Amino acid sequence: MDMTVVSGLVAAAFAGALGGRLSTATTMRRLRQQNIVLADQVRHDGLTGVLNRVGLEQAYAATNAHGRFLMVVDLDAFKSVNDDHGHPAGDAVLTTLGTRLAELASRHHGWAGRLGGDEFVLILPGSTAAVAQQVAMHATAPIITTSRSGSVHVRASAGIAYAAATTSWSSAVADADIALYHAKQRGDVTLFVAGMTYPQRPSPRRRARDARTTN
Known part of the structure; x- marks a missing residue:
């Protein structure tokens, strides 16, 4: 197989793996932020904003x-x-x-x-x-x-x-x-x-x- 083709496949695989990791990290950050918001809502009064x-x-x-x-x-x-x-x-x-x-x-x-x-x-x-x-x-x-x-x-x-x-x-x-x-x-x-x-x-x-x- 042409080494140029091999290099291209390796680069594409690496980029895909990196993109997957970045996507997963972004998702995890978003889920953590959502959990923080939900935990805050559980502890606070919806009308006044103070603790419930x-x-x-x-x-x-x-x-x-x-x-x-x-x-x-x-x-x-x-x-x-x-x-x-x-x-x-x-x-x-x-x-x-x-x-x-x-x-x-x-x-x-x-x-x-x-x-x-x-x-x-x-x-x-x-x-x-x-x-x-x-x-x-x-x-x-x-x-x-x-x-x-x-x-x-x-x-x-x-x-x-x-x-x-x-x-x-x-x-x-x-x-x-x-x-x-x-x-x-x-x-x-x-x-x-x-x-x-x-x-x-x-x-x-x-x-x-x-x-x-x-x-």
């Missing part, structure tokens, strides 16, 4: 070696926003709160997330009670926006709990939630203390939640 419950639990687990403060933030009378101004206005309020909490979390090297509905969580590792309470004051500042039907003014409440390294996620959320109920009754940010229980007279928020649970 799965992402929050993972972030909390990442701080298991140290104590941290966990804060539950809940909007007051949020249902009336949807009823009076429509769901787009309600979504705008949720997005505004999510952005605010994400900025606070970034500033304090923590994480922000949405448990569901109008309930959000902040995880503050390596913080102090005083700092956590200051953060809560910023987190619960009134949200003022506008809709087609007029001005929207929403307040928020926050309950804070210290979670030691050995405290489970569910226990930390429960403690902060108890503090939140007291915060709604007192009209002020509340820090959970040992022995604190849910108020004997449930707040409207708790009655609404209980009704949803039993229906």
